[in-house]
Amino acid sequence: MAMLPLVLHWFFIEWYSGKKSSSALFQHVTALFECTMAAITTLLVSDPVGVLYIHSCRVLMLSDWYTMLYNPSPDYVTTVHCTHEAVYPLYTIVFIYYAFCLVLMMLLRPLLVKKIACGLGKSDRFKSIYAALYFFPILTVLQAVGGGLLYYAFPYIILVLSLVTLAVYMSASEIENCYDLLVRKKRLIVLFSHWLLHAYGIISISRVDKLEQDLPLLALVPTPALFYLFTAKFTEPSRILSEGANGH
Numbered sequence: 001m002a003m004l005p006l007v008l009h010w011f012f013i014e015w016y017s018g019k020k021s022s023s024a025l026f027q028h029v030t031a032l033f034e035c036t037m038a039a040i041t042t043l044l045v046s047d048p049v050g051v052l053y054i055h056s057c058r059v060l061m062l063s064d065w066y067t068m069l070y071n072p073s074p075d076y077v078t079t080v081h082c083t084h085e086a087v088y089p090l091y092t093i094v095f096i097y098y099a100f101c102l103v104l105m106m107l108l109r110p111l112l113v114k115k116i117a118c119g120l121g122k123s124d125r126f127k128s129i130y131a132a133l134y135f136f137p138i139l140t141v142l143q144a145v146g147g148g149l150l151y152y153a154f155p156y157i158i159l160v161l162s163l164v165t166l167a168v169y170m171s172a173s174e175i176e177n178c179y180d181l182l183v184r185k186k187r188l189i190v191l192f193s194h195w196l197l198h199a200y201g202i203i204s205i206s207r208v209d210k211l212e213q214d215l216p217l218l219a220l221v222p223t224p225a226l227f228y229l230f231t232a233k234f235t236e237p238s239r240i241l242s243e244g245a246n247g248h
Contacts, residue, residue: 001094001097001139001142001143001147001150001154002035002039002094002097003197003200004139005035005098005101005132005135005136005139006031006032006035007197008131008132008135008139009028009031009034009035009105009128009132010028010031010193012127012128012131012132012135013027013028013031013128014028014186014190015128016127016128016131017128024186026112027109027112027113027128030108030109030112031105031109033108034101034104034105034108034109035101037100037104038097038100038101038104039097040052041100042093042096042097042100045096046089046093046096047089054089054093056087056088056089056090057085057086057087057088057090059087059090059151062148062149062152063148064086064087064148065086065087065091065147065148065151066148067083067084067085067086068081068083070083071083087151090147090151091143091147094143094147095140095143095144098136098139098140098143101136102132102136105129105132106129109128109129110126110129113126113128113129154204155201155202155204155205156201156205158197158200158201158204159198159201159202159205162194162197162198162201163198163224165194166191166194166224166225166228167224167228169190169194170225170228170232173187175187175228175229175232176229176232176233177229177232177233178229181229191225194225195221195222195225198220198221198224199218199221202214202217202218202220202221203215203218
């Protein structure tokens with residue numbers, strides 16, 4: 001949940017920056033700075049205050065995330081709202097982090113975009129910021145409703161989404177071979193970012209007591225990209241249409 005704002009920031013910056021805009025890189029760095037500072041500040045204000053680690057309650061079961069559903073009702077008449085966060089602070093710390101992300105974004109990004117986004121029209125300069133004003137409330141609701149489910153399922157979600165988004169990006173960018181991938185540094189950055197997500201998902205799934213057995217799976221991180229590059233020429237639409245017209 002802490003990574004999602006950064007990934008979404010980068011996605012919308014890339015989406016709205018345009019191919020000729022030189023401001024995208026600076027906005028990417030600024031988004032990384034915002035999320036990093038928000039994460040550090042969140043850790044510093046959490047218990048224990050002033051240090052970069054937290055005291056957390058152990059998660060035993062899914063219901064630990066939804067203690068508000070287990071408020072007692074003496075005599076089945078009046079519900080006593082006395083439950084606390086059983087997984088403290090794993091549930092509320094995400095909301096604090098999002099608040100700091102939003103504040104830092106509103107303080108830093110508009111000034112940066114106004115100064116360097118010269119290649120974009122006035123109406124397009126702030127679209128990545130407007131997008132953040134939409135996805136932050138969505139992420140907040142997602143954490144509030146599905147925090148427990150995400151806690152158990154996030155490694156698999158990361159793996160699946162990173163594979164899908166990598167395939168979509170390479171297809172939309174018309175990358176069919178290694179040369180197409182190397183011709184622009186931006187594409188390599190996107191590729192390495194997806195590889196980091198692949199690795200993060202694999203490490204999250206790994207068993208702590210059997211790391212020596214699971215960590216070799218990290219060697220599979222480049223496999224999806226290599227598979228795409230080797231098979232893209234066989235699924236190119238114009239080739240399929242031409243072969244169909246020739247009766248093959």
